[in-house]
Amino acid sequence: MIAFLLRRIGQGLLVMVAVGMMAFALFRFVGDPVNQLVGPDASEEDRERIRVEIGLKDPVALQFSRYIWRAAHLDFGFSYQFKQPVTKLIAERLPATMELAFVAVSIALVLGVLLGVYTGLHRDSFLSNVFLTVSLIGISLPTFLIGILLIFLFAVQLKVMPSFGRGQVVDLGFWTTGFLTASGRSALVLPAITLGLFQMTLTMRLVRSEMLEIMRLDFIKFARARGLKNRAIHFGHAFKNTLIPVITVTGLQFGTTIAFAIITETVFQWPGMGNLFLRAVQTVDIPIMACYLMMIGFLFVLINFIVDILYFVVDPRLRHVTKVAL
Amino acid sequence: MSPEIVLDVRGLTVEFPTRNGILTAVDNVSFSIAKGEILGVVGESGAGKSLTGAAIIGLLEPPGRVAKGEIRLKGERIDGLAGEALRRLRGRRVGMVFQDPLTSLNPLYTVGDQLIETISTHRPDLSASAARERALSLLIDVGIPAAKDRLFAYPHQFSGGMRQRVVIALALAAEPELVIADEPTTALDVSVQAQIIALLKRLCAERGTSVMLITHDMGVIAETCDRVAVLYAGRIVEIGPVADVIHRPCHPYTIGLMGAIPALDGEEDRLTQIPGSMPRLSAIPQGCAFHPRCARTSQTCIDERPLLTAAGSGSAACWHIDPALTGAGS
Ligand SMILES: Nc1ncnc2c1ncn2[C@@H]1O[C@H](COP(=O)(O)OP(=O)(O)OP(=O)(O)O)[C@@H](O)[C@H]1O
Ligand code: SF4
Ligand SMILES: [Mg+2]
Numbered sequence: 001m002i003a004f005l006l007r008r009i010g011q012g013l014l015v016m017v018a019v020g021m022m023a024f025a026l027f028r029f030v031g032d033p034v035n036q037l038v039g040p041d042a043s044e045e046d047r048e049r050i051r052v053e054i055g056l057k058d059p060v061a062l063q064f065s066r067y068i069w070r071a072a073h074l075d076f077g078f079s080y081q082f083k084q085p086v087t088k089l090i091a092e093r094l095p096a097t098m099e100l101a102f103v104a105v106s107i108a109l110v111l112g113v114l115l116g117v118y119t120g121l122h123r124d125s126f127l128s129n130v131f132l133t134v135s136l137i138g139i140s141l142p143t144f145l146i147g148i149l150l151i152f153l154f155a156v157q158l159k160v161m162p163s164f165g166r167g168q169v170v171d172l173g174f175w176t177t178g179f180l181t182a183s184g185r186s187a188l189v190l191p192a193i194t195l196g197l198f199q200m201t202l203t204m205r206l207v208r209s210e211m212l213e214i215m216r217l218d219f220i221k222f223a224r225a226r227g228l229k230n231r232a233i234h235f236g237h238a239f240k241n242t243l244i245p246v247i248t249v250t251g252l253q254f255g256t257t258i259a260f261a262i263i264t265e266t267v268f269q270w271p272g273m274g275n276l277f278l279r280a281v282q283t284v285d286i287p288i289m290a291c292y293l294m295m296i297g298f299l300f301v302l303i304n305f306i307v308d309i310l311y312f313v314v315d316p317r318l319r320h321v322t323k324v325a326l
Numbered sequence: 327m328s329p330e331i332v333l334d335v336r337g338l339t340v341e342f343p344t345r346n347g348i349l350t351a352v353d354n355v356s357f358s359i360a361k362g363e364i365l366g367v368v369g370e371s372g373a374g375k376s377l378t379g380a381a382i383i384g385l386l387e388p389p390g391r392v393a394k395g396e397i398r399l400k401g402e403r404i405d406g407l408a409g410e411a412l413r414r415l416r417g418r419r420v421g422m423v424f425q426d427p428l429t430s431l432n433p434l435y436t437v438g439d440q441l442i443e444t445i446s447t448h449r450p451d452l453s454a455s456a457a458r459e460r461a462l463s464l465l466i467d468v469g470i471p472a473a474k475d476r477l478f479a480y481p482h483q484f485s486g487g488m489r490q491r492v493v494i495a496l497a498l499a500a501e502p503e504l505v506i507a508d509e510p511t512t513a514l515d516v517s518v519q520a521q522i523i524a525l526l527k528r529l530c531a532e533r534g535t536s537v538m539l540i541t542h543d544m545g546v547i548a549e550t551c552d553r554v555a556v557l558y559a560g561r562i563v564e565i566g567p568v569a570d571v572i573h574r575p576c577h578p579y580t581i582g583l584m585g586a587i588p589a590l591d592g593e594e595d596r597l598t599q600i601p602g603s604m605p606r607l608s609a610i611p612q613g614c615a616f617h618p619r620c621a622r623t624s625q626t627c628i629d630e631r632p633l634l635t636a637a638g639s640g641s642a643a644c645w646h647i648d649p650a651l652t653g654a655g656s
């Protein structure tokens with residue numbers, strides 16, 4: 001198991017180097033950093049001098065190593081546009097995105113699992129069919145449309161929810177949170193639903209089909225034959241066996257949720273990383289784009305690693321190399 | 327004084343409603359099992375053996391349903407039980423052992439946890455440590471070596487034979503009055519089959535538990551059972567004491583079946599002794615279901631269905647039983 005995890009860490013590092021290459025390539029192939037640093041009227045000599053100064057004349061391998069080395073120390077350079085360290089800019093906006101994604105994924109997981117178990121156990125009930133039909137909408141409507149619909153309904157028509165921003169936030173020094181104020185919490189509701197709906201639908205359908213599959217297996221029949229209570233059979237025996245695929249998909253979805261928070265953040269003018277990234281794209285602010293890319297890459301690697309560990313926690317068959325007793 | 331009847335099945339009929347009409351998979355089956363008795367149930371694949379067992383413990387899967395008949399456990403009706411009442415019957419009063427021990431156990435829980443869960447479900451009065459004690463003594467009873475450590479092992483860490491021992495321990499955990507064992511050794515390595523059957527027999531004898539033993543294996547029946555019921559196309563064609571059914575079968579199907587037991591030296595299965603094969607449920611012949619394959623068929627056989635009547639020391643459902651067998655003894 002240790003060997004397996006070490007191998008996974010190794011693979012993760014390789015992935016990060018590859019992502020780093022792509023981030024680095026952005027600098028080389030998109031725009032000219034010198035243009036961002038000097039005025040349009042700078043002379044060719046000045047430009048040349050700056051190129052040497054910031055290392056653009058060094059061998060590519062050296063430049064790349066330098067970039068990775070700095071990135072490993074969380075130094076992603078200065079934003080062209082804001083003239084501030086990228087790390088600082090991202091750190092300011094990280095809490096907004098993380099809180100949004102966290103709430104979205106929590107809603108999606110809890111509701112998705114409950115509805116999935118319910119529809120899996122009562123496959124032909126009226127309510128199950130209602131859930132399944134509604135969930136089809138969740139899967140097929142694009143995120144921005146759902147966001148706009150929610151804003152129209154709850155913010156414009158009913159006026160019960162704010163339509164943009166994070167509301168009042170509390171600065172904890174290292175983190176700004178919206179959880180501690182009423183306006184912060186209510187500002188989270190609509191964007192979180194918008195962002196979480198797709199994943200909730202996905203989780204629900206996944207749990208449902210896994211439950212249907214597992215409820216037909218022999219050990220469920222045997223659990224019934226032993227006279228176990230329904231609750232024990234449904235949750236202890238059936239649901240627990242759906243966890244492996246649910247963990248896999250949820251893990252990946254959490255990464256995707258953060259990565260694609262861009263759309264939701266735009267619709268709700270959420271002051272998060274997605275918004276920052278979009279602005280960076282518009283102004284060709286390469287350091288921010290590159291950093292964002294590396295961050296998302298790192299997030300996926302991290303999540304994959306956690307998912308791998310969870311496999312071991314859930315499934316004893318993976319924990320021990322099979323020792324068959326006679 | 328006749329021994330106490332534990333299970334009494336009268337006219338049990340199991341049906342599957344389908345688009346093309348109702349399929350009758352178990353048809354008017356009646357038998358009983360006395361306390362401590364082992365009843366063997368044999369028949370070809372699809373004869374309705376498993377469904378009979380499933381009907382008794384209330385595990386028929388819809389759309390399958392008990393359409394007719396009565397099932398009594400110690401005189402108490404148990405067909406038609408549902409919900410909590412059915413749950414209390416299962417495990418506590420009727421235990422079940424399935425064919426494949428590889429798939430009968432939940433892979434994510436230790437053997438000890440599964441035993442303790444079963445014990446505490448039926449004996450909520452037991453403390454956690456008492457339940458653990460019982461789990462341990464059950465594992466010892468079924469012959470798991472180093473049982474104390476094996477409580478913490480997962481199913482995948484056991485061999486097939488050992489897993490089936492665990493399954494038997496689980497089936498007996500709440501001391502049921504009846505155990506239904508549905509081909510408990512079919513999925514096992516030949517070398518351990520006899521051990522498992524012997525274990526089941528010993529444990530049930532010790533506890534006075536009755537057993538319904540479903541199997542294809544006439545050898546197992548001969549060695550293990552007190553009586554045997556032969557099923558054909560959902561019907562009992564013959565039932566009686568094991569020695570008589572095997573050595574002096576009355577029903578033409580049983581006679582053919584016994585002739586078809588592979589010789590002990592096991593050169594070749596001589597299973598082709600009865601021409602043809604068992605009909606499908608959708609095409610069960612009129613009258614005696616066996617008539618297209620029977621050498622003694624008469625018009626009566628085609629027109630009218632024979633019912634179980636006394637024959638030899640048991641009963642058989644056939645119009646043309648050898649008169650020597652129907653007379654007083656033989
Ligand atoms: N859901 C179902 N729908 C229709 N027919 C069914 C269904 N389940 C079982 N049957 C039929 O009922 C008959 C009896 O099945 P059963 O499982 O009791 O046979 P069996 O005697 O246990 O056979 P085997 O030795 O193969 O286990 C079979 O012909 C089978 O096709
Ligand atoms: S009733 Fe007739 S067809 Fe059926 S087994 Fe007896 S002799 Fe054969
Ligand atoms: Mg069967």
